[in-house]
Amino acid sequence: MRRAIRAAVLTGAILAGTMAAAESDTTYEILSFGDLDGWATDDHSAALSVFLNTCGDMTDPDWVSLCALARDAGDARDFFELFFRPVMITGAPEDEEEGTEGLFTGYFEPEIAGSLERDPLYSHPIYRLPPEVGETEGPWLTRRDIVTGDTMLGRGLEIAWIADPVELFFLQVQGSGRIRLPDGHHLRVGYGGANGHPYRSIGKELVQRGIFTLHEVSAQVIKSWVRENPEEGAELLMHNPSYVFFREVNEVPAELGPLGAMNRSITTLRSIAVDPAYVPLGAPVWIEKQGAEPLNRLMIAQDTGSAIKGPQRADIFMGTGDEAGRRAGTMKDPGRLVVLLPIQRAYALLPESVL
Template sequence: MAASSPPLPAGATAEPLEPARVSGWARDDHRAAFAIFARGCQAEPPLRASVPVPAALAAVCRQAGRLASAGPVGPHAARRFFERHFSFWRIRPPAAPTGFMTGYFEPEFEGSLTRSDSYPTPLYGRPPELVTRLPGDDWPGMDAALSAARRTATGLEPFHDRTAIETGALDGRGLEVLWMRDPVDRFVLQVQGSGRIRLPDGSVTRLVYSGRNGHAYTSLGRVLSEREGIPPAEMTMDRLIARLKADAGFARDLIRLNRSFVFFARRDDLPADSGPIGGAGLPLTPLRSIAIDRTVWPYGLPVWIDATLPDGDGGMGRLARLMIAQDTGSAILGPARLDLFVGSGARAGHRAGLIRHPVDFIVLWPTEPGRP
């Protein structure tokens, strides 16, 4: 029986492939991808809800976990596992020949657990009245574009946008989890969705995504590129940050064009060498974890990518390997759109900011669940 293709939004296409036709497949380190996959499709509950994990995928995730717990899985066995339990499908978005990839990272900033003149910018925890729209939720009378709302005595209402929050909408409620040096650092942290904060005593606290206000995300890089005539390919995250840091008033006004506002929680239990927690609720692995559109794809899905990307040192290199979908993002929209987790720190941030490239996006869709 022919394998069933994955469900896709209108206009997108799925081309079946044999593994032998996937360039670079035989040369990958399948053990690395298998080890990540075997940790599970998602935590329960995940940090950010996605479309439900299909029963077939959940079954294969569990089987991988059992194999991993029984002892080391060698490279050949890991490769055969994916070939046996998945069919391969090249995904093409509507009106485009390939997918599109950006990069993200876990930044580190200076901050404090107490407010001061050096650290005046608050970072907020999730307000208790914030309600996140889950896939399939129907909110009559609410803008369909809103992904969250606030619960009131009379029903749901749009949550405060960024400008309202920055001008005091949440003041006096004790929601601050820490303070940062300036709104630009906070903006970068909110774009990346997680981070490390180095406190004045030298210790580090970890931050994980805890929700957002539900308003649409606006790319400030795109806005600045259009306003100042900068070619999109030259509008890197480094260039955007430098422009924002140079003029506090300009930064305030530009940042407020992005009405989306992200909330965080502290996770001091995370090991220092662990990756940040992605939307699936599991630690991310550099250059193996990706963020996908959570309204199209479930967490835990293996995805083969093939792209030529900046190496961060002025050169370009091919990245062809098996990834695991473990995260999502407000700007990651579409069936062949992905965000590559590059790593932690400034070097990873520099490379991540350079990535805006076409990518061959091949989904591994589960078949024959539970086969031994």
């Protein structure tokens, strides 16, 4: 069964408490589970376990009820099919040229060598959030101001120090990571806030300069270019005025993933980052990723990202370490994502004339 509508200013009222109001040209299409390619062969129990990790933090009554039922669910596939309906959400954010087509990228938890003390090798600081950032209306200092100015100096805001400014930049892009200390211990850091400036892609900037084509750009390509061109590379990093601050999250056991936007550990290849203006955080999401390594799987929306904009954008969490980073860095694949919404919420998206 397929039913599509063009929403007027509908989403904010109908889905209050689950996601922010989407743009008025957003389209919703209710599908059947038979429309989901590979649905029958997925590991629904694994997805249910990840769903249970964060559903207890969802406060809307519909989700609270479903979370309670999930704790006693027998067959996981039956649970999802009985209480949810797949909804295809399409449309582009008002301030984005892209976003109508499905696009999947990957992210990971970097593991970077570092130190708790500054020395000639480890000289680039990972900063905590300055208290005045939260007290400021509008954007705070830019990346250039923070990196080249003296605002941060002598305040004890350094969590740790690392050797490579490019790794620090990509740690900020990922939003979390583990610092491998000289004694073999690890320090885990997570997102602690940002300076309020919009994220600008340095990959797109390299394409616009004619240095690479769109298909050539990846995280590894960018890192290599910046290192091979230190002066131009340092200036390229300043193209992105957004700057991310961190906090220590050592309460998370080493065997678990980093904390996502719901302040719970995320799970390799089961957690995704989404745009919460369209997809409720905590919701199950069916993905059909194409590309060199197709992936059809039930994920849980447990994270966000400044570059993730639109109803058909998702960042797949690939895990921790260099191998996860290599896989994440080359992922830029088409496909589609379908949100599983509680039945009553799915059908509330339909106008009365269709019901």
